Amino acid sequence: MAAWRMSRSFLGTPPSVTEARRFVTTFLAGWPLVDTAELIVSELATNAIRHSATKRFGGRFHVEIQAERHRVWLGVTDEGGPDAPAMHTPGGEEEGGRGLLLVATLADSYGVRGDEYGRTVWATLLVPVAGAASAPFRPGAGESRG
Numbered sequence: 001m002a003a004w005r006m007s008r009s010f011l012g013t014p015p016s017v018t019e020a021r022r023f024v025t026t027f028l029a030g031w032p033l034v035d036t037a038e039l040i041v042s043e044l045a046t047n048a049i050r051h052s053a054t055k056r057f058g059g060r061f062h063v064e065i066q067a068e069r070h071r072v073w074l075g076v077t078d079e080g081g082p083d084a085p086a087m088h089t090p091g092g093e094e095e096g097g098r099g100l101l102l103v104a105t106l107a108d109s110y111g112v113r114g115d116e117y118g119r120t121v122w123a124t125l126l127v128p129v130a131g132a133a134s135a136p137f138r139p140g141a142g143e144s145r146g
């Protein structure tokens with residue numbers, strides 16, 4: 001099955017988080033981990049509009065999905081800024097700080113790349129081959145037949 005890649009930019013405003021979630025659920029419809037992918041992108045998009053230069057007037061963030069049958073790569077790219085994503089200590093005293101911990105827990109791998117001019121926080125999800133009710137997918141396609 002051919003891998004595919006899909007991406008879209010969003011305005012850095014709260015309603016865009018909902019749009020980004022819908023973007024994920026539309027293109028990963030029917031994939032076993034679609035809800036997890038949606039949650040991860042929701043956390044990362046929220047971080048982009050809350051903590052990065054994306055929050056400036058007119059700022060944007062970008063969501064990319066790369067899909068293979070058993071593996072999905074998700075990336076949210078922001079407009080950078082002085083602060084970098086930094087996971088809070090589990091059980092620490094700080095308020096908030098659960099988003100990246102949640103992403104780290106849910107994802108098979110995750111990371112950050114980039115600098116003050118733009119950062120991508122990415123995560124991968126794997127479906128074990130044995131449990132492969134997988135059929136991800138071609139973009140926008142329903143179940144494949146044939």
Ligand SMILES: Nc1ncnc2c1ncn2[C@@H]1O[C@H](COP(=O)(O)OP(=O)(O)OP(=O)(O)O)[C@@H](O)[C@H]1O
Binds near residue numbers: 047078083087088100
């Ligand atoms: N895209 C980003 N750009 C810059 N800093 C970030 C970004 N994402 C996260 N951070 C920094 O990393 C910290 C941890 O992020 P995390 O999502 O875990 O917590 P939070 O957003 O503060 O709270 P919560 O997600 O629980 O509402 C943030 O407080 C922020 O300082």
Ligand SMILES: [Mg+2]
Binds near residue numbers: 097099
């Ligand atoms: Mg957060």
